[in-house]
Amino acid sequence: MSLVPEAPRPRAVMSPDGLKLATYDFGDPDAPVVVAVHGFASSAVLNWHASGWTRDLVRAGYRVVALDQRGHGASSKPHDPSAYSMDLLVADVTAVIDTYLLSDVAYLGYSLGARVGWHTAERIPDRVTRAVFGGIPDADPMRRVAVDQAKAYIVDGTPIEDRVTNGYLQMASGVEGNDLRALVAMVEGMRDSIEPTPENAPAQPILMAAGSEDGIKDSAVRLAAAAPDADFFEIPGRNHFNAPTSRAFRERAIAFLGGGTTQ
Numbered sequence: 001m002s003l004v005p006e007a008p009r010p011r012a013v014m015s016p017d018g019l020k021l022a023t024y025d026f027g028d029p030d031a032p033v034v035v036a037v038h039g040f041a042s043s044a045v046l047n048w049h050a051s052g053w054t055r056d057l058v059r060a061g062y063r064v065v066a067l068d069q070r071g072h073g074a075s076s077k078p079h080d081p082s083a084y085s086m087d088l089l090v091a092d093v094t095a096v097i098d099t100y101l102l103s104d105v106a107y108l109g110y111s112l113g114a115r116v117g118w119h120t121a122e123r124i125p126d127r128v129t130r131a132v133f134g135g136i137p138d139a140d141p142m143r144r145v146a147v148d149q150a151k152a153y154i155v156d157g158t159p160i161e162d163r164v165t166n167g168y169l170q171m172a173s174g175v176e177g178n179d180l181r182a183l184v185a186m187v188e189g190m191r192d193s194i195e196p197t198p199e200n201a202p203a204q205p206i207l208m209a210a211g212s213e214d215g216i217k218d219s220a221v222r223l224a225a226a227a228p229d230a231d232f233f234e235i236p237g238r239n240h241f242n243a244p245t246s247r248a249f250r251e252r253a254i255a256f257l258g259g260g261t262t263q
Helices: 044-049 052-060 086-099 110-121 147-156 162-175 180-189 217-226 247-257
Strands: 011-014 020-026 032-036 062-069 105-111 130-133 204-210 232-237
Touching: 011 086, 020 044, 020 086, 020 130, 032 044, 032 052, 032 086, 032 110, 044 052, 052 062, 052 247, 062 086, 086 110, 105 110, 105 147, 105 247, 110 130, 110 204, 130 247, 147 162, 147 180, 180 217, 204 217, 204 247, 232 247
Parallel strands: 032 062, 032 105, 105 130, 130 204, 204 232
Antiparallel strands: 011 020, 020 062
């Protein structure tokens, strides 16, 4: 028997380009809202619900609106690389905020979801009051994926020689329901997307976090130092993949959110 409470049924939101985005609504409808966006090859339920975030945020008095990013979870999974870019992912989050008729929200993102949040907060500062960004580097680590090798593996099982590429595909294939074709299309489509830089840093209060054992930690520290109003939290004893399950991370994030204008 699972110890994780059952997630609510997803509610479909349409993206500006006509894709179905699965969203999940937790907590009191009148409570301050946290919009939660998961990382690459994960999902809203896996990243935020199964790990205890929704439980702890709701207990702290928040409503959580989480979404499966395109290519993930119960959302549409196009196989065309042109369906994936940072601009499209930011537009998806904005569409969810608009559809739910939300005004002032806090943003919670991990890895890819944090990169999307960086640009979302910068572009709609009147809607996002503060943000928690976990596992966010100052460049796209997926650019190291050998797309041709990944495609060949998917088509006919050709062994992958590149260690990084093999690691990404093994990680992605280990999550039930993942569509490897869609995820590789995302990697390919986002190759030229805008990255987080000091020049496009959000001005809102930000908590940046990364695991003490995460290879991107130093770049996350650099980003935090470059942002106008950011603190950095080192998640003790965690790497990039298990940091979201850290109780210390959840507690620090909730304490940070408690100081915001959404409370």
